[in-house]
Amino acid sequence: MQTSPQPTHSPDDQQVQGGLDTRPDDRPDQGRDQAAVRPSGRGSGPLWALGGAVLATALCGAAFLWTSGGSGAPAQRYRMSDNLCADARTAGLGGVYERSDDPVHAEYRHRALDVAECSDSIVEKGSVGQDPTSLTLRLLLHKVTDPRPEFEATGEDTETNTGPTTASERVEGLGERAYFGVIEFDGGTVLILKALDGGAEFAFNVVVASPHTPEELKPSMIEDMRALMKTLSKA
Numbered sequence: 001m002q003t004s005p006q007p008t009h010s011p012d013d014q015q016v017q018g019g020l021d022t023r024p025d026d027r028p029d030q031g032r033d034q035a036a037v038r039p040s041g042r043g044s045g046p047l048w049a050l051g052g053a054v055l056a057t058a059l060c061g062a063a064f065l066w067t068s069g070g071s072g073a074p075a076q077r078y079r080m081s082d083n084l085c086a087d088a089r090t091a092g093l094g095g096v097y098e099r100s101d102d103p104v105h106a107e108y109r110h111r112a113l114d115v116a117e118c119s120d121s122i123v124e125k126g127s128v129g130q131d132p133t134s135l136t137l138r139l140l141l142h143k144v145t146d147p148r149p150e151f152e153a154t155g156e157d158t159e160t161n162t163g164p165t166t167a168s169e170r171v172e173g174l175g176e177r178a179y180f181g182v183i184e185f186d187g188g189t190v191l192i193l194k195a196l197d198g199g200a201e202f203a204f205n206v207v208v209a210s211p212h213t214p215e216e217l218k219p220s221m222i223e224d225m226r227a228l229m230k231t232l233s234k235a
Contacts, residue, residue: 044224105118113144
């Protein structure tokens with residue numbers, strides 16, 4: 001019986017990280033993009049998976065906008081991060097929580113959209129035997145289309161009949177527009193801080209399972225977001 005030949009693989013075969021195809025685009029008329037494979041690290045599995053799903057959606061949208069000839073390129077005031085975990089020092093939140101020594105970061109570069117992410121576990125300072133919670137940071141640099149309409153739509157209060165409700169409020173003096181949101185669920189609370197400035201979209205999420213209230217942690221998160229934006233600013 002004749003056997004089928006085994007497939008061979010070349011260095012340009014598909015690379016997948018977290019369910020995302022990171023193979024550089026090899027279409028001859030568009031050059032090649034670069035994607036950095038995220039290094040091993042402890043981080044936060046569930047939140048990283050959630051971030052990966054959002055990341056994949058954003059990248060699919062960016063690819064469509066690039067090939068469809070989108071317009072309205074926003075101002076580019078920030079540089080891409082090579083390691084968002086290192087760039088985000090979170091000194092404000094560090095007064096309450098300790099971060100791990102082994103965070104996870106990933107970067108993706110594309111002509112339409114650059115993305116950097118960081119995922120880390122945190123524990124309350126001075127706690128003994130406490131289960132860690134998580135923080136995630138994300139930077140999206142939109143280079144083709146203006147992200148403001150979608151940002152404003154997702155920044156407002158969101159009510160669903162299938163999951164938790166997001167309660168959001170405006171944050172003044174942080175980029176062009178910013179929102180602070182709270183999601184309550186059975187396992188705790190997720191605090192969400194989002195800021196938009198030109199084509200740069202920043203997100204900072206913290207899972208809280210402690211006596212600290214959202215209003216207590218909000219100033220620290222804003223301080224850390226402002227510091228990150230200053231670090232990555234081209235000015």
